[in-house]
Amino acid sequence: MSVPAIARLELNRLYVRPFAWVLAAIALAVLAWFFLLDLNAFLAAQPKLASQPGNLGYTDLVAAPHLLAFTQLSLLLAPLLTMHAIAGERRSHTLPLLFAAGLSPARIVLGKFVAALAYLWLLLALTALMPVTLAHATSPDWGQFAAALLGCALCVAALTAIGIAASAFSSHPALAAMAALLVVLVLTMLDAGARLGGIDPGWLDYLSLPTHLTPFMHGLVRSVDVIYFLLIVVLSLALATRRLAADKVRG
Amino acid sequence: MPPAPPLLQLDHVSRRLAGREVVADVTFGVARGEVLGLLGVNGAGKSTTLAMIAGVLAADAGKVLLDGQELREHPSLARTRIGYLPENVPLWPELSVREYLDACGRLRGMARAARKRAIDRELLRLDLAPMADRLCGQLSLGQKRRVGLAQALLHDPPLLVLDEPGNGLDPVQTAQLRELIRGLSHTHATLISTHVLGEVEATCDRVVILHEGRVRHDAPLAQDRGALDRAFLAIARGKTGVAA
Numbered sequence: 001m002s003v004p005a006i007a008r009l010e011l012n013r014l015y016v017r018p019f020a021w022v023l024a025a026i027a028l029a030v031l032a033w034f035f036l037l038d039l040n041a042f043l044a045a046q047p048k049l050a051s052q053p054g055n056l057g058y059t060d061l062v063a064a065p066h067l068l069a070f071t072q073l074s075l076l077l078a079p080l081l082t083m084h085a086i087a088g089e090r091r092s093h094t095l096p097l098l099f100a101a102g103l104s105p106a107r108i109v110l111g112k113f114v115a116a117l118a119y120l121w122l123l124l125a126l127t128a129l130m131p132v133t134l135a136h137a138t139s140p141d142w143g144q145f146a147a148a149l150l151g152c153a154l155c156v157a158a159l160t161a162i163g164i165a166a167s168a169f170s171s172h173p174a175l176a177a178m179a180a181l182l183v184v185l186v187l188t189m190l191d192a193g194a195r196l197g198g199i200d201p202g203w204l205d206y207l208s209l210p211t212h213l214t215p216f217m218h219g220l221v222r223s224v225d226v227i228y229f230l231l232i233v234v235l236s237l238a239l240a241t242r243r244l245a246a247d248k249v250r251g
Numbered sequence: 252m253p254p255a256p257p258l259l260q261l262d263h264v265s266r267r268l269a270g271r272e273v274v275a276d277v278t279f280g281v282a283r284g285e286v287l288g289l290l291g292v293n294g295a296g297k298s299t300t301l302a303m304i305a306g307v308l309a310a311d312a313g314k315v316l317l318d319g320q321e322l323r324e325h326p327s328l329a330r331t332r333i334g335y336l337p338e339n340v341p342l343w344p345e346l347s348v349r350e351y352l353d354a355c356g357r358l359r360g361m362a363r364a365a366r367k368r369a370i371d372r373e374l375l376r377l378d379l380a381p382m383a384d385r386l387c388g389q390l391s392l393g394q395k396r397r398v399g400l401a402q403a404l405l406h407d408p409p410l411l412v413l414d415e416p417g418n419g420l421d422p423v424q425t426a427q428l429r430e431l432i433r434g435l436s437h438t439h440a441t442l443i444s445t446h447v448l449g450e451v452e453a454t455c456d457r458v459v460i461l462h463e464g465r466v467r468h469d470a471p472l473a474q475d476r477g478a479l480d481r482a483f484l485a486i487a488r489g490k491t492g493v494a495a
Contacts, residue, residue, distance in 0.1 A: 094343060
């Protein structure tokens with residue numbers, strides 16, 4: 001009961017805060033603009049593409065990149081959205097209220113994660129609707145689109161969990177946002193950095209976020225990629241829970 | 252017939268914070284219908300003691316028993332049996348008073364109908380009805396404190412734990428608060444922490460003086476109010492360590 005209660009409280013607070021609406025409006029406006037640019041480029045290149053064997057279609061060139069753009073934007077959205085989750089409670093002295101209500105640190109963390117994820121998944125659904133609106137005029141590869149959507153949903157869950165963990169370890173929401181942004185940027189550019197430095201990426205390649213997201217964009221759902229994102233979620237939430245429990249022990 | 256056990260019993264409770272023993276071997280009880288004042292200067296360990304009772308902080312040693320059951324082993328007891336108002340009133344400024352109380356009720360697992368009844372009751376009791384739809388962040392300090400008190404009373408707990416409830420209240424609000432606490436004492440056990448002697452004298456049946464984390468005085472409020480003044484001042488100045 002308490003996880004839905006926390007999640008509902010968080011969603012209520014998001015609903016009444018202009019911040020969440022402004023964030024959603026800016027994100028959707030930017031994505032709509034990118035979508036129109038991609039679509040325009042696709043329409044211009046379509047005659048040439050049609051004459052090539054094994055040609056790339058609407059899903060490869062418009063729909064999947066559009067979902068990928070949302071994920072890239074989420075590198076910023078998730079830290080901004082989750083920065084207040086626990087650091088904000090700590091700052092406004094509302095954590096004692098949650099502890100006094102008999103809520104365990106795990107339930108508090110889970111409730112906040114569910115609420116932030118629900119918000120971001122709703123944005124993802126609205127983003128996915130843009131390419132779907134043109135489905136009647138083209139023939140999308142629904143399998144590839146579903147795989148890309150699943151990949152984005154998992155990646156956003158991982159980014160949200162990292163944001164919650166950063167918030168749990170910070171005393172100020174702005175610090176939490178910066179810490180989360182730093183972690184997700186490192187995870188995103190890990191292998192690229194190694195390649196630029198002339199180092200064989202090796203296991204860094206496995207840790208890198210794009211390594212596990214790209215196959216989804218090509219319609220490939222691999223268990224190793226699903227497990228990677230789930231591991232980040234579990235690890236981040238476990239760390240956040242541990243830090244919050246330490247508040248109770250350390251004071 | 253043996254006397255009924257106290258509703259709340261602290262049994263040799265200790266707690267260190269930042270390497271310093273903030274609460275040391277504290278033992279006292281609160282009976283049903285009793286208003287107990289926890290008196291002490293700033294930094295005496297009052298808020299830490301109350302936070303441990305409310306389940307916000309874990310005790311390093313000792314037991315906190317509620318109705319004979321240890322809180323550490325039954326954390327859900329804090330949820331249903333204790334109403335807690337911390338020193339810094341915990342409010343979500345973007346919610347209206349009604350939304351805030353509704354969220355608090357939901358967090359404590361109250362059903363929708365019971366929640367609605369309880370919110371209406373507390374809005375009326377604490378004279379908050381005219382500001383029920385105002386945002387918590389827009390209230391004055393005194394109004395915020397009353398909202399905080401409303402959330403502590405919402406689930407009608409048998410034990411109220413109030414940390415410096417009179418802070419920030421004007422004289423009229425202070426008198427109303429004292430009247431409210433006296434009124435609640437018929438049905439609730441109440442534990443109030445304060446550093447204001449007058450507050451203890453006006454509302455409490457018994458007083459525990461805490462100094463440097465230790466209980467230095469535990470006795471019913473005497474008829475001779477001057478005696479308490481003298482005892483408190485002597486303890487605060489470190490001249491004596493009397494445990495009555």
